[in-house]
Amino acid sequence: xxxxDVVVIGAGLVGLATARALLSARDGLGLCVLxxxxxxxxxQSGNNSGVIHSGLxxxxxxxxxxTCARGREAMFAYCREKNITHERCGKVVVATDAxxxxxxxELERRxxxxxxxxxxxxxxxxxxxxxxxxxxxxxLFVPETGIADYRAVAxxxxxxxxxxxxxxxxRQAAGEIRRESDGFxxxxxxxxxxxxxxxxxxxxQADRVARRAGLEPGARIIPFRGEYKHLAPGRRKxxxxxxxxxxxxxxxxxxxxxxxGTAGEIEAGPNAVLATHRHGYRWRDVSLRDVGTMLAFPxxxxxxxxxxxxxxxxxxxxxxHGAFTRALQTLLPGLxxxxxxxxxxGVRAQAVDPDGSLVDDFRITRGPRAFxxxxxxxxxxxxxxxxxxxxxxxxxxxFGFPRERNGAPS
Numbered sequence: 001x002x003x004x005d006v007v008v009i010g011a012g013l014v015g016l017a018t019a020r021a022l023l024s025a026r027d028g029l030g031l032c033v034l035x036x037x038x039x040x041x042x043x044q045s046g047n048n049s050g051v052i053h054s055g056l057x058x059x060x061x062x063x064x065x066x067t068c069a070r071g072r073e074a075m076f077a078y079c080r081e082k083n084i085t086h087e088r089c090g091k092v093v094v095a096t097d098a099x100x101x102x103x104x105x106e107l108e109r110r111x112x113x114x115x116x117x118x119x120x121x122x123x124x125x126x127x128x129x130x131x132x133x134x135x136x137x138x139x140l141f142v143p144e145t146g147i148a149d150y151r152a153v154a155x156x157x158x159x160x161x162x163x164x165x166x167x168x169x170x171r172q173a174a175g176e177i178r179r180e181s182d183g184f185x186x187x188x189x190x191x192x193x194x195x196x197x198x199x200x201x202x203x204x205q206a207d208r209v210a211r212r213a214g215l216e217p218g219a220r221i222i223p224f225r226g227e228y229k230h231l232a233p234g235r236r237k238x239x240x241x242x243x244x245x246x247x248x249x250x251x252x253x254x255x256x257x258x259x260x261g262t263a264g265e266i267e268a269g270p271n272a273v274l275a276t277h278r279h280g281y282r283w284r285d286v287s288l289r290d291v292g293t294m295l296a297f298p299x300x301x302x303x304x305x306x307x308x309x310x311x312x313x314x315x316x317x318x319x320x321h322g323a324f325t326r327a328l329q330t331l332l333p334g335l336x337x338x339x340x341x342x343x344x345x346g347v348r349a350q351a352v353d354p355d356g357s358l359v360d361d362f363r364i365t366r367g368p369r370a371f372x373x374x375x376x377x378x379x380x381x382x383x384x385x386x387x388x389x390x391x392x393x394x395x396x397x398x399f400g401f402p403r404e405r406n407g408a409p410s
Contacts, residue, residue, distance in 0.1 A: 004030040004167075006399075007186055007195035009174045009209055011035030012045035013150060014376050015201030016157035016168075017388030022199075023164035025392045026401050031166040032193060033158075034186065036173035041154035043279065044203050045381060047346030049228075049259045049267060052076065052086065052146035053379035056093070057247065057254070060113040063362045064379065067390060069115050071383030072144065078385065079148055082156045085262040086148040091242030094127060094136035096330045100246040101138055107246065108140055118143040133238045135333050145242060149262045150381050157384075174202070177212040183369060184213065197399045199391065200372040204278040204349040207374060215367035217374050219351040219359055220297045223278045223290070224253075226270025227318055228343035229328075231258075235339040239266045243331050248310075254378075256317075256327050267343055268328050273318045274311060281345045283318075302356025351375035362387065366398055 008019045011033050019033050037043070052075050058065035079086035095104045111119050122130070122139035130141055158168050175187040183196040202209040210217045231238060244257040253272045260266055277287040294300045304311065317323045325337040351359035351374055362383075363375040371391055380387065395401055 004032045004193065004195040006031045006197045006199060006395075007184065007193055008033045008199045008201060009186070010201035010203055010206075011037075011040040011154070011158065011168060011170070012043065012201060012203055013041060013154050013157065013381050013384040014045075014373055014387055015199070016040060016154055016161060017384040018199055018201060018391045019166055019388075020157055020160045020164070021385075021388035021392035022395060023161060023166050025396060029165075029401075031161070032195065033161060033166065033168045034172045034174050034188060034193065035168065035170050038171050040158045040168070040170070041151050044346060044349060045154055046151045047281075047344060048150060048378065048381055049270070050147050050150055050261055051242065051259060051382070052088075052148050053382040054091075054111065054116055054142050054144040055114040055379070056107055056111040056116065056140075056142055056145075058110065058114065058379075059361075060110060063364075063390075064383070065114050067362070067383035067386035068379045071379070071386035074385040075148065075153070075382055076146065078153065078156070082152075084149055084152045084156060086146060087262070088144065088146040089241040089260065090130075090141060090143040091145040091244055092122070092127060092130045092134060093140045093142065093244045093246060094134055094331055095138045095246050096136050098137055103246045103249060104138055104140060106249075111140075111142065116142065116144055131240055131243050133332055133334050134243050135331070147242075147260060147262055153381075174209060177209070179214050179368070196369065197395070198370040199395070200370065201376070203376070204347060206349065206372060207351070210365070210367065210372040210374065213367060213370055213372070215365065215370065215372060217365065217372065219353050219363065219374060220293065220299060221278065221349045222294060222300060222303070222352045223275040223280060224272045224348045224350050225275040225280055225345055226272060226348060227345045228267045228269035229324065229340040230343040231266035231268060232339055232341055236264065236266045238332055238335065238339070245331060256324075258328070258332065268340060269324075269343065270346065271314045271317045271324070272348070273314050275347055278347065278349075280347060297352075297354075299352045299354045299356050302354075303352050303358065306356055348377060349375070350377065364391065364394075366394075369399070371395065371398065
């Protein structure tokens with residue numbers, strides 16, 4: 001039975017960054033990362049839009065805002081250090097009608113309050129200067145936004161963990177978790193793993209892992225599938241970099257947008273469709289267990305009653321290629337349905353409180369000898385290095401670790 005000081009559950013960007021920071025904070029730490037899949041960053045971390053977010057959207061003073069500001073520059077630096085494909089390309093946020101202008105102004109205020117520099121207010125001509133095929137009444141150019149290959153970033157983090165003496169154990173799903181007086185025993189397909197402390201970064205399974213580890217999290221994970229289209233190669237010239245709408249402040253989703261990837265591909269989307277499987281990347285992916293968990297949770301019904309109209313619209317755009325195209329045409333009027341080809345999908349682990357509220361900030365909860373990352377939505381990839389450092393500092397107190405550094409990656 002392997003014995004560790006810390007077991008981290010989940011080898012996405014947040015889990016690996018946290019493991020990396022913990023190893024950097026203490027000499028001789030015994031640490032293991034357990035990952036159910038055969039590769040790191042298989043789910044949320046590897047299926048996002050690849051954006052290094054600037055910090056424009058987030059409420060000043062929130063954990064999102066604080067970690068995004070630090071994490072953004074740390075991510076650019078890490079990509080440079082590891083020769084990972086990335087670019088600081090900037091993005092345009094477009095108000096498509098006058099009713100959205102006050103919300104655009106609030107975005108500008110938040111961005112400046114969060115320390116962004118170089119934000120440029122745009123009129124219709126200014127929008128076209130940056131994105132010749134986009135249309136709107138006003139816009140913002142945000143130069144500090146970028147793109148990166150996050151799968152390569154995750155592989156870099158995993159390499160840092162093993163170089164610092166930690167173990168990354170793939171195809172080892174965390175099953176039953178037994179609390180004992182001196183820590184935890186975690187069942188895996190290869191046998192039991194014993195650790196004095198536990199860090200839960202399990203993404204869509206985070207609430208279940210927390211419960212198995214002895215913490216009732218309150219919130220439940222409700223999975224939402226984000227579906228993408230690609231611009232056909234001959235039509236990629238319609239988008240230079242990134243084009244975003246003004247988001248609806250009632251939701252933690254940014255709306256359908258256009259994103260250039262590091263290989264030159266242009267993604268369009270995503271929508272936000274309720275998924276019937278926590279790993280439900282297709283309509284036909286259904287888990288009776290996951291559906292039952294949702295239906296038994298009062299917060300699901302309260303959320304549904306509050307947002308059913310929006311949910312219906314998202315579902316219709318998923319089922320109708322024409323409706324999906326029309327949503328994108330508000331930003332790019334010259335787009336045609338034939339310009340779009342099928343793309344991939346990702347599943348967002350959206351935490352929902354019992355009152356039906358969508359959790360809109362990172363939620364990190366302490367348990368006995370444990371930390372649980374119960375909600376880590378966008379910009380978690382951007383902020384992953386900063387979140388990892390935040391958790392390592394908290395662990396120094398909660399787990400009783402000394403605050404020394406050993407020269408491992410920081």
